[in-house]
Amino acid sequence: MQNFHRLLRRQIKKHLPEDFDADLIQDFLDSVNEAYQDFNEDMDKLELTLELSSQELFRVNEELRKNIARKTAEAEQLNTRIESIVNSVQEIIFQTDLNGNWTYLNSAWEEITGYGVEESLGSSFLSHIHPEDRKNSASSVLNILKGNSESNRYTARYITKSGEVKWAEAYLSLDCDTNKAVTGYSGTLNDITDRFEAQQELKKLALVARETDNIVVVTDVKGKISWVNNAFTKLTEYSMEEVLGKTPGSILQGPGTDPEIKKEMREAVLAQKSFSGEVYNYSKSGQGYWLSISISPMLNAKNEIEGFIAIELDITSKKEDEKKLEEARQTLKFALEGNQYGLWDWDVEMNKVSFSDVWKSMLGYKPNEIDDSFTVWESLLHPSDVEMAKSTIENYLKGKVDKYEAEFRMKTKNGPYLWILANGKGLSFMPDGSPKRIIGTHQDITNRKKEERQLEKYAVDLERINSELDKFAYIVSHDLKAPLRAINNLSEWIEEDLVDLMSEENKEQMNLLRGRVKRMENLINGILQYSRAGRSKSEKRLMDSQRVISEIIEDLDIPQNFEMDIDSNFPRVFTEPIALEQIFSNLISNAIKYNDNPNPKIAVKWKDLGPSFEFSVFDNGPGIDPQYHEKVFVIFQTLQSRDTYESTGVGLAIVKKIIEDQNADIRIESELGKGTKFIIRWPKD
Amino acid sequence: MEKVVTILLVEDDEVDVMNVKRAFKKGNVSNPLFVANNGIEALEMLESKTMGNPKIILLDLNMPKMGGIEFLEVLRKKEEFKNISVFVMTTSNEESDKIDAYNLNVAGYILKPLSMDRFIEAVSILNNYWKLCEFPD
The missing domain is CATH 1.20.5 (Single alpha-helices involved in coiled-coils or other helix-helix interfaces)
Structure with a gap:
């Protein structure tokens, strides 16, 4: 029994009486014990297996934990890396919600726009776009949403925090969740301002090169044409296709081209140097023309020659003008010097002066005796005239007067001074309008000055x-x-x-x-009146001759028996107030005083002769013998004895003097016994 | 009793002086009359008060040493004489003389007439005028 399994022993003890004889069921017990033994064995085996499995599980678990930790670390690392990549790119990477409000922005945002990421998140992307480009931007976004395009690329201007307007290229795509519902947009914004401006600049330059009036020819290193502009085609009549790959000289030069210049150009190109000069070339149809040409090598970034660029200008008309001008100058010189005008020619820009032979001979010098220079002119000036002469030139140079004109004295070789009249005018001008070259004359005006x-x-x-x-x-x-x-x-x-x-x-x-004393006094008064007549210092004005004549007639106290025939509407004349009065009062009072006709008559008339007025004073008195018609106007001449008519003989002399002073004239129509008519012609102006 | 004002005649021509005296007599002008032969003499006489304070001066213009206009200029600058009535009596019919004289505040400008009768007439008119006028003492 001792050998039984402990569980069997516990069962026997529990269920069998103590005095039970076990031998009775020995076999049974043995087999149960054997079963127990087997079971125990199996259990041990199971336990072992369990033990082993548990250990395995633990190990796997441990491994899993480590794995998770590693993966997490890896993920974090990746995240940081992505974040740092995202933040280190120069493009703005963004995300917006469906309304276009920023939900994500990388740090390039701050750098490019100047706005902080935090402050911008939540605001609308449109608010940063230039007002003029908002519509276009909005429609681009709409296009994507409608499915017209999956992504879109467009350029728009945006405004930085500091207010600058910049160009951006936007790339936009839709964000969707797993159910394919649109959640917003994401994309990039690229600052292309520099690129954009450079492109614009290039476009402009290309346009200028193509359209300028200057001829532009680009060649390769060997001098073969690779590009020409429109001006080239216009002048040479060759299209770009016709000349590509050819050397300009082979197409354009001809018999009139100066071999020296040709050589110079060739050598410059061979030596890869610049060249500039004037060349005579021919168009396709054989038309010759003058070019001002300037060739420069084109260098690349490595400072190597890539070819040549020639800028050329058609100067044919300028050349012709120069020739014509020179001819005209010669003609003028010939004409002026023939008339003793000295010529001078002053290139203000180059400060070069030249004097003609007559200029020098006027002052007594032979052509080679004095230099052509500004200082020579200055040194020959009269000391008192230097300042004036120079300031006159200054005034002309500064444009204060439109013509140079001065009179000054210049010393001749022999010593005496001559009066010179200098005239001059600009022949060509600087961009600011000041004269570049002045030519002019010298005239000897010494005699005129004396006069x-x-x-x-x-x-x-x-x-x-x-x-x-x-x-x-x-x-x-x-x-x-x-x-x-x-x-x-x-x-x-x-x-x-x-x-x-x-x-x-x-x-x-x-x-x-x-x-006699009284007569003497009258004569003295007459002399005084005569000496003062016509020397009036008063202002001329329009005088109403009608009023003057009416007043005289009123004042004269005309006897009742006189028949008066006075015109009306006498005109207004321009003269000194006193002149009209003196003339008419003398003539009318004479007509009364000397009238011996029993039926005395006086007529005062006028008519308009166009450029002048004619006045007349008529009396039917004794008349004046034609032989005295001149004499009556001479002072102190009287036709009657002074004892008959107390008269000084001054009145008509005064009248004549005044009339002549007014550029008018007076004449007499009279014969003895037929009365007298004094006729005055008075110019209107 | 009628106040009689003293008159100073400034005149270089002896005949003209006689002329005035004669005209005074004929016109019954009895005012005391003093005569100076030119401007300088007249000023001396005025300053010395030998003739009291004349209220009226009859003044010729063309005189030697100091002429009438020159005399007037000096006279008008002196406080005590600047109110004296001055009548110019001259042969000068020059406009400039008349303007100068009136600018110096003369009471009248009389051209010497040729005839005695007209002169006497002129003097009597003047006399009547003086008699009418009140002068300060």
């Missing part, structure tokens, strides 16, 4: 003589009149004091004495 000075002297003398005459007249009036008055007074006193002692004859003599 001018003489004239000035005459004018001064005349002024002086006039003022002396005024003084003289004044002295005459006072100093000659004073004694006359004394004589007059004294004679009256004598007569008074000797009233009882004087005979009638004596008294008559006294009267005659005083009569």
